[in-house]
Amino acid sequence: MMKCRRRHAVGLITVVVGSVVVSGCLQPAADRVRIVSSLPRTGVAQQVTESIVRGIRLAVDDAKSRAGRFEVEYLDLDNASAAAGRWTSEGEAANARRAAQDPEVMAYIGPLNSGAAQISMPILNYADLLMVSPANTAVGLTKPGLGMPGEPAIYRPSGRLNYIRVVPADDIQGPLAATWAYDRGLRRVYVVDDAGVYGRGVASLFADRCLELGMQVLDQVSIDPQATDFKTFVASVMRADPDLIYFGGTTRTKGGQLARDLAGAGCEAVLLVPEGCFDQAFIDAAGVAAVEGRCFATVGGLPPESFTDRGQAFLRDYRDRYGLPPDASAIYGYESMRLVLAAITKAARKDRRAITDAALATHDFDGLLGRWSIDTNGDTTLRQFSVYAVRDGRFVFDETIPTTGMGDPGDSG
């Protein structure tokens, strides 16, 4: 409280700035913890982050804003800027430092983009702050030997782990997608990616697996996600005459546009997309006619029909509150917050390291998508992937990809 009073003495500018602080330190905080999320809340990714935040808020409310003896306060930070219309490095770094330096903050949910995670991970790692991502799937963030040289140690300068993700990484998704394609008898594959950390990563893992399975990878080409359309490019895809086109990327990096241009050029090949394109916005952008019946998405976890009781309750609550069914982002947002709340309850003290350790020790978590644990890299053990198809203008569950035969290319055919 002394600090608060002294601040009022400083000049005009400081008062304006200081009122942030004042509002923050009015209440004593012994039994209060703060959890922040850092997501691109303005610009192109707004819809998907809206879903994540809805999931997070629902988890907080389900827990009646409590974790053990602590009252939980949730703060939704934006890492995007208006001028850029997307996440910015500055925004993510500022959010990470803000969380690292705020002694009330006990967990950091986010970010959305793997590229942003590369910025905030070292900062939060030094601060020993628990970081739970509902969306990063780039393999290099956690898995040694799969990403760039030096990954993931370069994100862990303190040598300890603090980063957890509740989504299965691309080394599972990409190869499983290839297996699925192989099982459907598709052999001529054209791989397109958005050149981003996520898109390039998952597309390359997909292409590698295709080659292992003896499929023909006609080409792997990166598009410019800043372009307005891909008509001229699609023409050259068509000339290669593939029977499957794989797009490594997201709705925000023009997945819908690519699907639309492919259909516009009369392409009849199957289009397979990763989880980053699994949202209604993808279908809205592509137009129903362009993707109906021939576009498939790989999605982590099991379909809602096979959800646990907890999952069914979540579906009901979410629909009651927001008037629409939850998408994958909402599910992972909800799971992230529940993991955090469980870790704080288990640690039972306001100590970042204790909470992080509790989260890393998560075992047999009763999740919406089944039971899962956190492995030694900080990854979820959830390895189930489902394939969704576009029917009647929506993504609907098609089948679950069997995970047997993983790691041995001979078995899956």
Add this chain to the structure above:
Amino acid sequence: MTLPAFLQQCVLGLTSGGFLGLIAVGYTLVYGTVGLIHFAHGDVVMLGGCLAVGLLSLLAPFAFDPLVGWLMIVLVTISCGFFCGGLNMAIDRLVYRPLRQAPPLAPLVSAVGVSFILMNVGLLWLGSTDQAFPDLVTNAGSPALRSPVTMADLVVLSLVLPALIGLAILLQRTRFGRSLRSVAAVSRVTTPTGGADQFISATFFLGGFLGGVASVAASIHTATINYQMGYQTGLYALAAAVLGGIGSVPGAIVGGLLVGLIRAFSTVVLGPRWAAAAVFLVLIVILAFRPEGLFGQKRRERRPA
């Protein structure tokens, strides 16, 4: 590259070049009359696309026949033309006109401000993601038809060509058109008398109208629309205007077609990620040899502030 592939890229390049040229005319006209790079022009076009999406989604259920659909598109295109023309005129009236006597860079900042506002309107209108542009006639029959020219290209041409012909008639046959040509060729209007203000308003309307026509053509070509489309398309159109020689209407059209063709062929030859770099590199090379652009006149020096 095989001949059909070559023809296909030509068609794609020329159709996209056509509407880029129409948008470029908007930049060129405004620059020619008031000496301002109208940064918000691309976003005016984007809002035209928003309006077209709105109107066509309303009308789509009644498009039982491709011909009816095509008529609807023409109707919507004309409405978008008037909408964008009016919007452009209003921007000039409210934002640029009070700054006629201000230091030369002040209107530039205001133009950026207008662009931000229009983008925000588009963001609230469309949401942050791509929206599919309704198919009326555009995909009818095209998947089966494996010719280099798709239905969408034909519809785009059926909008762009009449606009170009109309523009040519306007410039050749009317007093307003002739004075536009002379203004663009000689110097900008400096004395804001009543007549000049009317003339400038008319110029903004014409640029906006063509932009409105182009917005529908661009949306049909791209087949989606989003709130950042104005920025991306606008940058290419500005490049086209400069390539042709800013201030020159035929130059803007030729510049647009060239930009479209460069984009189409660089995608195939260099890969889709190099299209933007290729367009801008060609522009730099041309400007190094002909600073006034292909059709531009030598201009006097203008000093910022």
Add this chain to the structure above:
Amino acid sequence: MSGRLSDRWWLANSWEPAVFGLLAVAPLIIPEFAGGLGGQFTTVMILGVAALGLNVMVGFTGLLHLGIAAFLGIGGMTLAILTVPTNPLEIGFLPAVLASVGVTAAVGLFLGAPTLRLRGDYLAVVTLVFGEVVRALLCNLEQITGGMQGLGPVPPPGAGVIVGGVDLGRSFIVDARWFYYLALAVLGAVVLLLRGIERSALGRAWIAVREDALAAATLGISVTRVRLSAFAIAAAIAGLAGSLSVASLGTTGDPNAFGFNRSVAILCAVILGGLGSIPGTLVGVAILFGFDIVVIPWADGWLQQLQPPTWRTEPLSLGSWRLALVGVALIVMMRFRPEGLVPSRRLAAELHEARQ
């Protein structure tokens, strides 16, 4: 006339130290500066450095430049290439910053030389196009630049150096105040440097060329060399800002951040504040970027905290109105202060004389 002018002198001379002093003291009093607030201010100050560089071109020398962000990108990328552990060079922070300043100055000269015969708006368009080409190259030359994923992690200054039990590298990463003070020091140094140049023969030559290139030439000033010097100095300052920005983020990030959008935003800040005026440029940056980077996130956080936790709908947010708010602000300020908020003394004097 002298009365008005001396007022401005006073403004320029005692406000600046006061503001710098306040900026230097604020982090000591407000703990939030160690976190996000410090990071946001650091970003604003780095953009301030870049804007000062742009002001050399647009304000002092009268050459409209629409691609300043490209130099931020080149500077930052040079630093990253020379320091990231995945590259063999790893020459350390300070040499790499000097190298990136040198590289951007050279690129500035390289761009300046062929474009000297372009004037006014054509120069503007060429710089715009140059900026887009650089952005595309940074995105596409993946072997060197890391492409859209960027290069990282860039080690902070003093990585691995331990002074009195404090690991400097760790402090730079965790505590935003370290980069804050580094950026503040650089900003102060650049202001002093430009003040010095402004009063020197070179500064007077810049302005003479801006006012009337022909007359300047008859006075024996080499217009070519003067313009080239402005190109190089502007580019070098922007490169310095870029390398600082990349170091503070720890990665170059997506090169699309160095595109036309950012160039235009920096230009708007310079014009908004007052062309050719150092305090004006800083005021423009403080208002434009301060609003977007500091005020809006703060206001949104405040709005969120105001609302009771049982609130059923989504909290109110300024985020979705950000663009329009900035746009309206730009238009209104240009409507009422077209010469900028703190116009340069020379310009103010000219306007004053014109009125008499």
